[in-house]
Amino acid sequence: MRILCIADEENKGLWDHFDKGKLKDIDLILSAGDLHSDYLQFLVTMGKAPLLYVHGNHDQGYEKRPPLGCECIEDKVYDFKGLRILGLGGSFRYKPGDHMHTEQEMQKRIQKVKKDIVLKNGFDILLTHAPVKGYGDMEDLPHQGFQAFEDLLQKYKPKYMIHGHIHKSYGDAYKQERMHSSGTKIINAFDKYILDIGEDEYPNEGKTGSFLYDLYKQVTNKKGRGTL
Template sequence: MKILVVADEESTYIWDHFERDRFKEIELIISCGDLKAAYLSYLVTMINAPLMYVHGNHDDYERTPPEGCESIEGKMTNFKGIRILGVGGSQRYSNGNWQFTEKQMKNRLRKLAPRLWYHRGVDLLVTHAPAYQIGDGTDPCHRGFQCFQTFVEKYQPSYMIHGHQHLNYGRNKRIHSLGSTQIINGFGYYILNYENEDRCQSE
């Protein structure tokens, strides 16, 4: 299954020079936050696939949600046998609605434990912020969550996909590993081949 992952920055290639054939095999689109609602609505219109999203720390989806898209914020969903869990937001650095302290994010994950038990784990963890010291930044805004690292070590999803840390900030490594979990920064866009060995087709 091919999944289009997007985050943080609208791709000029997709937005202005869309090539339908390149995305014809996409079965699912996942947004890791901080993209214009109009862009997400555009993607779900141009690509014949559902779009699921979590909140970033800058978007305004509560007031103007993207049309034709599904929020998986704080939810567990199953898509063609893939168990997907969404947890958006970033570290608290101001008074934004989708900013959390380490303790607050840990509590959010703890509340999801019954759903993880019911579904017997998770295959794909979708977040906005990265895990601590795994492709994150050193400033308060872009520092990752330690509880994400703990979560991945405990539940061992096949993938964790996130955004928030722009690859042009100086950390240009898109893919990391933690145990058996592959951690992918979806900045811009990235095509994940879920079933087979991972292949990158990004700008």
């Protein structure tokens, strides 16, 4: 599966100088936040891949003009052909805003979504806007990482974490790839990043190991084929 990961800055090669061939092999687009709504709509319209997103701290405009044709996956585990993606957007709260959170607020969000994590027997990708504490974050409050993400990675050990928020121009804090002590590969999706995931890196659809969820997927898939 080939995934286009994007965050923070619209890629001119994908928008201003668009060539449809650049999206032809993309199976899924993941936005880690702080991108113009029109940009997301453009990518999902011009390509064949669905687009899933979480909010950045500057995405308050989505409330009035959401990116049409795209799907917000905040506070849930989204199943894309067996690939399980947990969405937790926003940054540290440094002023009033809908997509900014204290450490305690992020902890509460994670507690609420744990039922979905357990139901689907974990997740393969953690999609956030902010980084995890201690891995590419910064000392100033707006760019601090969440300890809650550290705890989440240590417990569930997903294959990948995809975030934004730390721009290339920020200096030493920016690094496109990092390895977390849990074994999770952390990817900063600033601008764009192409992620190729092998079929052996996530379960087949309906084969998560969760009896209830796998049964649900088998039944709904049969209904979709008109055999039940």
